[in-house]
Amino acid sequence: MAGPEIPFTRYIDAEGRAVAALPNSAGTQVLTRLYREMVMARRFDAKMISLQRTGRIPTYPPTLGQEAFHIGLAHAMAEDDALFPTYRDMPSQLARGITLAEALLILGGDERGNDFAGPRADFPQAIPIATQVTHAVGAAYAMKLRGERRAALAIIGDGGTSKGDFYEAMNFAGVWRAPVVFAINNNGWAISMPRDRQSAAGTLAQKSIAAGIPGEQADGNDAVAVYDVIGRALARARDGGGPSVVECLTHRLTDHSTADDASRYRDPGPLSEQWKEEPVQRLRTYLSDEGLWSKEDEEQLIAEIDSRLEETVDGHAASTPPPPEAMFDHLYAEVPADLAGQRRQVMARFAGETGEGDGHG
């Protein structure tokens, strides 16, 4: 049975060659910026894994292989759009303007990281699957109600598109013509479940059809394709054109998380083929061939990134945890009388521990 026609966009192929004229929006500055942040994403990821392996942060979800998706979509967004990320989307958040120090707080299990100075309307990462997509639709409704020229972007994985929340969110967004984009990071795996056992649908983008909204695919290993397709979907949303689904095809080049061992369920053969399509090398080849990136640029970038990462890790190690009462102080706008006793008990129990004040005594 032939599936519905779903447009697919790719500008730069696995060999780093342009297969179509690049969109006008992807000028030299944009391309080099996308590349620089993709390299940051990859090195940040490697650093986090080493921190996890040495017991300095808890379980960590790697982003290896999905850099073009994360960075492409972040740059397609306007500063005052709102992002609804999942636990695998830290590179998008970094590209949106949260700091490395804030990212390390979040990944190290310290809620203060989510009080980031960057894009203040962005949500923190959603850890349950697919719950964030309805948030994006509600935020988009608020933007539309107030006549603001903004849009919401929700990220969801291939596994997440099996959940009712995703169908419900698309359905609401369609009825309301809400300015929201659903960006699917189809990396082929939901922990141990491969894409073809997640859904019998030919594409995940075609799930949009039932909700009456447009859906298309982009090569998620091509940062320009992600940047362009998501950028156009966001522009359409801000202009009153309603919601869209964009399925980006990526590869999860490693385990689901640092607690996972993909060798239990994944054949290494296809994985080595998938490495040939990975996004960072692809964009570097393109930029080098175009004379936009040199070996010296690369060396300088890596030195700069590694020094920033070292500085961040050292800063985090030297930081103190939040004060004991913090877990009570932000639950309600004001601490209810009924909680005051428990708060006092905790303060007394941990009176010897110092914590950084966070403006709540």
Next chain:
Amino acid sequence: MAEVTLVGAVTLALGRALADDPDVVLLGEDIGVNGGVFRATEGLRDAFGADRVIDTPLAEAAIAGVAVGMAAEGLRPVAEFQFMGFIYPALDQVVSHVSRLRNRTRGRLSCPLVIRAPYGGGIHGPEHHSESMEALFAHIPGIRVVIPSSPARAYGLLLAAIGSPDPVAFFEPKRLYRTVKQEVADDGEELPLDLCFVLREGRDVTLVSWGASIKETLEAAEALDEQGLSAEVIDVATLTPLDMDSILASVEKTGRCVIVHEAPYTGGFGAEIAARLAERGLLSLLSPVERVTGYDVIPPGPRTEHRYAVTADRITAAARRAIAFPDEPAGQAAE
């Protein structure tokens, strides 16, 4: 000042909130054109427009989820769920996001929304239309659980819930929706959250209840009075955060306590109050704490639901046992 029913007071409060704050929006199934299955939003769509009184598609998890996004963007969403029995798909959002958005962003984002749902039995509804599951919500840190028991308290508490910077689960006793009329001034005055209401003063026993069973509790107090016994009646109104001090002060005076709720016995919110009485009020107690509650069963269908109901007779009997203790056995075991 108009005489209104409890559901009429809900409508009045919703209309007042919509008129006073342009950020307030209502959303839910059939709340717009149809005015809600209980008519709680009657006329509001015409008065405030379909953009602010929103008929949603039929999906409870999404209603809660979109309300989270709306609230974080600065709106004040009031989401209606047609019956408590259909609210469970939304529980994921309440536990995972509504209750914790403020905490996990250290106050950068918050979730000032109200979840409204009619609850409780006694209206001859089909299966799933009679539950009293307030204890499920009272167990979730980060939200407030509020249950009115009269038109005036429905008006003032709902306005307080909508004005609250915290998320509120507001459960309406549908059995009382149209049984009583009361004069309610539409003056925008909120009633305090986190405070119990002493509905009747007494000396011999404290009757503690909330929501629909306040009706039978007050009837029991009246019957006890005719028997020469003086009962104090407390409407808890805000289950969480709980105003235990008011309950303790009353029990210190009366020495006896009967807790009444329509919800099942085991793990009901009455257990929380009884436990706290044991912890903080033991020396005030002259008799074991009594609980008059629903049974630990599925509420029976309309043909036999009266067998499940909390009645004034059961409350009166429990109060009399407490007062007669130790001459007669008391506590749930005595029932």
